[in-house]
């Protein structure tokens with residue numbers, strides 16, 4: 001079972017959003033403070049298409065259906081643990 005919420009993306013091997021060609025996207029240098037700030041968050045990178053000149057942001061991580069399953073799984077886990085703790089507390093200190 002995969003217990004990951006965020007999955008790494010591979011923009012270098014994905015299609016260009018503008019021209020749709022595969023394998024033309026390369027990392028691009030930051031050009032201003034906002035791009036540098038974005039890069040510093042380590043959640044996204046700047047990319048540039050060698051074919052059509054498209055330049056933009058691609059996220060480093062993505063969520064998919066497994067993320068949802070994992071979130072549901074963790075939520076159920078937390079709720080059940082909280083329930084058990086509550087039961088134990090009620091049993092031991094319920095008369096207070």
Ligand SMILES: [Zn+2]
Pocket residue numbers: 016017018019020021024049050051052053054
């Ligand atoms: Zn392109």
